[in-house]
Amino acid sequence: MKLALTILSIALVAVLLAIAWSEENPEWANYQRVYFDLAQRRAQSSTQADWYRTQRVEIRQISVAPLKRVDRCTTCHLAVADPNFADAPEPLRLHSALLQSHPPERFGCTVCHRGEGRAVTTLTAHGEVPGSSVRMLRGEYVQAACYLCHAEKTLPPAATSEIVAGEIAINQLRCLRCHQIDGMGESEGPDLSAIGSRRDALELDAHLLNPPAMNSGSTMPIFPITRAQAQAITVYLLTQQGDAPPANDVRYRSANFRFSIFDFRLSDRKSKFENRKSDGVLAPIVFFRYDGQQLFWAAGCGVCHRIGNEGGAVGPALTRIGRVRERDWLRRYLSDPSAVRPDGRMPQLYLNDREIDALVEFLLTLR
Template identity: 30%
Template sequence: MLSKSQARLFFIGGTCFFSAIFLGLTFHTLGQVDARQNLDLLTAEVARGKEIWDSNNCMGCHTILGEGAYYAPELTQVVKRRGKEWISIFLRDPQAMFPGKRRMVQYDFSDEQIGDVIAFLDWIGKIDTNGFPPEPDLAMAPSLVVQASAQTSAPPAYFQQVCIACHSVGGTGGSVGPALDGVGSRLTAPELDRWLADPPAVKPGTAMPNLNLPDATRAELVNWLSGLR
């Protein structure tokens, strides 16, 4: 039967042995990790972004690399998912983007700070994470019936980066605002233009914020939306 001194030897020996392996693997990992995290892309901007990320405890609600809290979205691939344009609009006034929904603290970041945060998140998204977060493997394809009602020409870049977060077309997109299928047959081009210029002025209390669109972008959007019949 096992004696106490044998048990002690098992504890001390095992601990030393596995600590040594752990230190060895750590040493090896430190050699590998620079390439996997693209150290050459870790600019001063990215470092400042991390500083902002840490000092405001963003991990207290969000996760990155799957680490943090579970109250707000996973942000590892957020730049790929939302685009830089959308994130910078969102960060200026987080509550305007999802009115009446779960709230984020209004941090009043400067444009430069927003750029830093986005640079940090962009860098995070490029790390080789062994496949995390995974692509949904049970995702349903949008139905053909809905697709048929959509425009045939490709949507403007701005639409795909920003509008899509709240509105859907052809079954893809957000559900905060109404689906835009057929909006071109419900509203005329001047009506669409007036709406996009300042939604709260047209309909006080609307959930849609004034996005301060440049004239060219607004014209492009109106043109494309009018084609959704």
């Protein structure tokens, strides 16, 4: 028994020592050692080199009380303000010039980049572990963050390119035929007004490219979109934070901006909405030319269906649909696809009677 107790005691001490030893060598300490070592060699003067030599390996943090943030990103990203590291690889790279207008001591890091500011291990800090609600915004996706504090018009074009492209893509793909954003659009699919607060860039990208794969049971069709389009739409959707107040008190984007992005062909619902918004002031009357062929492409039919060599390959080709289907069937089908074909994938588009008439007449010409 005494022998067993001795062995157990030695084993426990060994376990404690092993744990203590591995706790002493965290990932970030290695980055710091590499940085101070490199920095001494790159130093422009001996005073600079001395300064690097006297720095301690320790956790660094930026505490921004008004934003309730503690950002420890600079524990690994030590060179964000070091001009000697302009060409170095991450995590030891100089930040872009944006840091001059956004001094870290006032804003921290996560206000723009998201991520888990208090964390000091790579995956958790970048919000890239399962269940994280703060996945980091990488590359062009970070544009979504500029938008949360600044009005679109005050930003340089380079800071809004993805968002503008996303708005255009959302128009082209007729997303608001099913989805709603800030009261505009239809309620077939989920409301996207606050989608940016619930989903991260990766989830949105994946869903846009292949909805059923991301969310089984999704009735959203697979649109033949490019990765660039998906990225742009994702960045736009990430700016949709609902009624959540902006992260700080910088002027929020102007309210009218969002309504001006939807072009006039969308539907007459929009003019109704604008009438309501303008509150008694005479709003411009929107004229809609019910041209079936134009509507076919404008309403998004062409995203899934093909006529000749044009259009998508998700639904059946409609090149000769006029020979196959009759007027009444087409009309019933377009007014409610699932009533005619309960198992079909065609979404309800909520077309009005005049739009259905125009589309059916156009489809019957395809022979």
